[in-house]
Amino acid sequence: MKIAIVKLSALGDIVHAMAALQFIKAHSPAMQIDWIVEEDFAGILKNNPDINNILTINLKSLKTDKAGIFQQIKNIRHYALNNYDLVIDAQGLIKSAITARLLGKRTAGFDADSAREKAAAWFYDVKVACAYNTNTIDRNALVLSSPLEITITSEQILNKKPFLFFNDEDQRLYNFLLKDRLNIVLVIGSTWDSRNYPVDKFVKIAQALQQNCLVVWGNAQERKKAEWMFRQSDHIRVMPKLDLNNLKALIAHADLLIGNDTGPTHMAWALNKPSITIFGPTPVSRVYQTGINKVVKSASIVNPYKLDKRDYSIRDISEDAIIKLARDLLIL
Helix, strand or coil: CEEEEECCCCHHHHHHHHCCHHHHHHHCCCCEEEEEEEHHHHHHHCCCCCCCEEEEECHHHHHCCHHHHHHHHHHHHHHHCCCCCEEEECCCCHHHHHHHHHHCCCEEEECCCCCCCHHHHHHCCEEECCCCCCCHHHHHHHHHHHHHCCCCCHHHHHCCCCCCCCCCCCHHHHHCCCCCCCEEEEECCCCCHHHCCCHHHHHHHHHHHCCEEEEECCCHHHHHHHHHHHHHCCCEEECCCCCHHHHHHHHHCCCEEEEECCHHHHHHHHCCCCEEEEECCCCHHHCCCCCCEEEEECCCCCCCCCCCCCCCHHHHCCHHHHHHHHHHHHCC
């Protein structure tokens, strides 16, 4: 059987969907699985042995280049020549549903009551029911496995093998990792300002733990914050700009990751590395909590159907709660 998975973005969402791959392949080893993704995120999928082909598109470019739609359709129709037996849209957006329909004659995805955009369900032949407020990882596992008549249990996911892989990483990366101290990755950015834990509190955490804290950043604003943090503490170092391959390598060698609810933080869970995810205006149902993967949530009540970007309650979370969790995970 030959299938294509459509999960275009974003980084954390792709990571959550990837968790299902190892169980699908274990059930049907001969199945060919191709993945259609926005080209900016293709790196997270690379080197995964359960993916046969990574097929990229660039729908984001259409925001500034409307005429580019014709080239993108041409690319998708070219991929459709692979003659997929089934195309599964794990995103539930109109753009991902149209992509799925262009890719194959038989498509699957969330039903209208479960999809992020209800109209997406019009494009599917097989429709999967799963409440939108269900755990994000369980939702992805269900929409990818149910159309294949495969069952993936929560117990299986809790006992998963690491599923992010890197190759030929920059060896200079290891100059930042120390042997005489524990290495802690700090993820200080995210897509919304209200999802960001205050950098001064990250500094207090680093000061309390007194380990090797490595700050990763994704844009100029985050880099500026990281450099400010470096000036405040001898326990903080700023990483150079990392691509996804090197970010995977760094997290795989870390002793702990502390970060906001964002893609790089979820990568720690995917790599079976200890982590603390800090939540403010987003629901903790986005992650699996395990013996080594913990969450700290602000006091605000979150409506998963309508997130409030004006909810800055993450700023009220005491750094002491995070420090205690970190010490427990690091056995300090």
